[in-house]
Amino acid sequence: MNKSIIAYNIPELEKKNVLSEAQNLFKSNVLNEEQWGKIQVEFATNLYTPSFTMRVLLFIVSLIGMSTIMGPVGLIVGDIGDTGYRFLSFLLGISLLLFTEKKLIKDKSHYKSGVTEAGIYAGLSFIAFALLGSQSHSLLVYPCVGFLLAAFAAIRYLNLTALVLTIGFFGWMLFQLLSNIGGVAQALMPFIFMSAFGLIYWGSKKVRVKLSAEFLNDQFIILQTISLVLFYLAGNYFVVRELSIKMLGLTLSERQDIPFAFVFYGLTALVPIGTIYWGIKHKSTLLIRVALLTIALSIITFKYYFSLGMPVLTVTVAGAILIIVALISFNYLKQVRNGYTREKLLNNKWSSPDIMAIVASQTLGGNTNNGTTSEELQFGGGKFGGAGAGGNW
Amino acid sequence: MNSTNKELYQRNLIDDRQYQLLEAIRTKKIVSLYYELRLMLYLGIMLFTGGVGYFAYQNIGYMGHLIAMFGIGAAIIVGCYFIRKFAKPYSPTEVTVSLVYFDYILLLVSLLIISLFAYVQVYFDLVELLLNWTSFISAAIFLFMAYRYDNRALLAMAITAFAAAVGLSISPVNWAKGTWQLSSNLYTTSIMLGASLTVIGQVSQYKNLKKHFRFTYQNFGLLLYFIGCISAMFDSDYELSYAFLTLVSAGILTWYAWVHKEFLFFIYSNIAVYIAFTFLAFKAVNQLGGDYVVFIYYFPFTCIAYLLLLFTRKSHFAHE
Helix, strand or coil: CCHHHHHCCCCHHHHHHHHHHHHHHHHHCCCHHHHHHHHHHHHHCCCCHHHHHHHHHHHHHHHHHHHHHHHHHHHHHHCCCHHCCCCCHHHHHHHHHHHHHHHHHHHHHHHHHHCHHHHHHHHHHHHHHHCCCCCCHHHHHHHHHHHHHHHHHHHHHHCHHHHHHHHHHHHHHHHHHHHHHCCHHCHHHHHHHHHHHHHHHHHHHHHHHHCHHHHHHHHHHHHHHHHHHHHHHCCHHHHCCCCHHHHCCCCCCCCCCCHHHHCCCHHHHHHHHHHHHHHHHHHCCEEEHHHHHHHHHHHHHHHHHCCCCCCCHHHHHHHHHHHHHHHHHHHHCCCCCCCCCCCCCCCCCCCCHHHHHHHHHHHCCCCCCCCCCCCHHHHHHHHHHHHHHHCCC | CCCHHHHHCCCCCCCHHHHHHHHHHHCCCEECCHHHHHHHHHHHHHHHHHHHHHHHHHCCCCHHHHHHHHHHHHHHHHHHHHHHHHHCCCCCCCCCCCCCHHHHHHHHHHHHHHHHHHHHHHCCCCCCHHHHCHHHHHHHHHHHHHHHHHCHHHHHHHHHHHHHCCCCCCCCHHHHHHCCCCCCCCHHHHHHHHHHHHHHHHHHHHHHCCCHHHHHHHHHHHHHHHHHHHHHHCCCHHHHHHHHHHHHHHHHCCCCCCCCCCHHHHHHHHHHHHHHHHHHHHHHHHHCCCCCCCCHHHHHHHHHHHHHHHHHHHHHHEEC
């Protein structure tokens, strides 16, 4: 790997990664205090990362500060016309990026400090404005520009939000390209999407092994999860049908189904089953989590088209089945079986009892209002929470 | 670079036993399904209680109602049996129960009790009579369960139910819709309730009574307080007084949160200070009949100045 691609100092990133892993181990009571103390000394890094909430504050403040800076600058230079403002915006964008990189990252060793993110987003937004201006372009231009800028931020600054955007822009680009070509390309769109994201998943697994850079773990987890979910969605019957009608102008008369409907019914059913099989076989929690999500989506898809007209019963029975399956698994995994356990091995860095408490209070029926009966709200709340909890890994 | 485990092991920072455990996890000899199973259970409880509640809500005939009520009642009794069997005696400190799904049973039973309560109300035509008390009673049940069995999720539900009882809705869902300004004169209620919750949190800490509940109390309390203050600033006839109240109280809180490194509350109070200060600045410019163009300079310069100020003390908020 060419090390100058990444703006940060790689040995420092590696130390930072060891430190955060070790901190997690310490919090999970695997390491004792003495060991944790020694590790903190041995792997001391000069990277500056404030605590999470402060990063949020720094991000908000610097984003407001940096994105409004065009105002005073514009006032000073006066009226310079559309091209002039675009050029100015470009200069501002470049200077914000240079400031972030040279001053914050190189000199002050900021790493994900909130200010760096704000600098990157504001800088790239200015550049995007400069490139696109206010006139309209072909629809393919927007995702291409977005993809290039986001990919730049995702790789050079290891920015996770930019990574998600990169994948999104890639999907948009592919969609636009295929629908511009039309004909066979458009008809094969679901399969092209499936192969593209399948390839991305497979390729990212290979690249991950090859790089063996543990500080990129989060990047790979996000990349693989999103590619898998998109791989599934590309073959999902509901998505294919609705997108064909809404975006590609397919018209269906009553009792008519989309072409090759049985293929998509099959994919909707088989992809989740395949994913959970592979996940359990290869002990990949990532695959298992994606599989749980896609199973839920597939059930919703099938219910949508083959409803028995008893949604309440379905919800109750589904809830009961989930509880029973979970309890049976809890009991079954009392001892370690085939390498699986129900016990928490290490803390998950995303979980905290305080956050759980607030999420639970918002998604479960505590939020009752006067005048409305609580059952109604509990039901509504339950549905909302279901969507949120799916992404909660 | 080696894997982290190997690196730590080679430098003698972890012992054999730890290395083997970590390697087993890394090479997937052992995989934990802790979060997956919990997620399933959580979703299951949500769907099941939601379904049961809604099922009860639909009219299903005379016998159906009784059967449904008995069903819910029976489920509550079974749940209570488990809770009694595994619960530890009350203690003012944090209590951990060995049963892995204890918290979920607790949640399920509490929600079922509320369902049954609502059901009885509708069935016996008590809605009108109890209209104003429903949420209070729900809050009381949640609160009792939260303290008796030491559960923060139930405490958070108790607080939201109580806020609902006095007419406030504290929910990110509303903020997402952009309707986080309070209508009518609810801001006084919001300010009072918010301040009380914050004080209760502080008292819990000093009296050593469920110390770890402090965060939940104060998080809701401060949000209610500041949202009340800011709504009042834009809504009431005494806008200047409210703006000064916000500025001063949020200023004090900023200082307190900074010293005690309560950075989440630091952010809340910072945002409130900034809004109040900007509001007053607007008023001042307006009063002086001045030029609003200063605000083109105001936003970038105040933000950048504040950033520079924060970074003079950057070691104070470095990552622990």
